[in-house]
Amino acid sequence: MEEGPRKADESTPPEHRVPHGAAEGRLDPDQIDEHAMYNEANPAEIINFFNYGELIHYGKHSEEYDKLAEDAELEAIQHNNFKQAMLGLIHLYFGFSEVIRSAIGLKRAQAA
Template sequence: MEILDRYVEEAAELATSSLLNDSGGLTIQVQTLPDGTQEETLTTDFVSREVTRGFAVAFRQLYEPGESASFLKAYNAVARQARPQWGDDENWQALAQWRAAHGKLRAKPLKVLSSEKLFPDRGAIGVPGDGPPYPEEIISTYNYGDLIHWGSKRQELSALGRTEFDSAWNQLRFLEAVGGLSHLYIGFGGVVANILAED
């Protein structure tokens, strides 16, 4: 099936992305001065803007539901093919978990979901990045405020970068959002490849 072949190909390409395989990030150093005040130094080590822009275009092909070989279209194609064979067995339940995880990662950062799972009584209290902008919103803001189109979201993107810290922090949140979803897309690419190999 052409959609599934394309999905597997794009997921494999995403896995080799410099952005996903980079070890950079941001560091904040706080130093107490002799007079008792604190001085903060922010250091960022993100991949280049060119790499981020190229990644955003590749990521969009799997992320945006309307794209020809998006996660949603690939999932639906697998589900249509598998449902008659699997019924409600554990294979079908496992497949359904991929879609559920996709919805959760579009709504909340991976580290927040992990904290809620590990500490169900406490939830994500105190986890940096819990709160707006949520993954869907921040991805849309970066993609359509600058990376893919300098368009409808440019004012929102500008508001995310009022200070040097805000700019770096929100860029990190964007990278965390696309990183969590990318790993899901890559993993599902492996599932799809295995299904195709069985046919």
């Protein structure tokens, strides 16, 4: 019979302790590093870098972007990080719009 992860006690070394919830496939929010969900990239910096280096304006970060673009693999990784950061903003904005819609009593449009 296979046993699941054992609970950590004081004698368990820290590197062998299973975080609470990890056995069930989830972690507590306070155990997730601030930038861990973004491949350790700062979302604000990466959005600013792409928006003002290539996508919206070719301006203050354009030289940095040109250097990044010399390495196609690294540029693809950073572009993926940018998309993940933007996806986080999209969730925030759509969620907030639902709060506002509900607060002012607007009903959703019915599909035709």
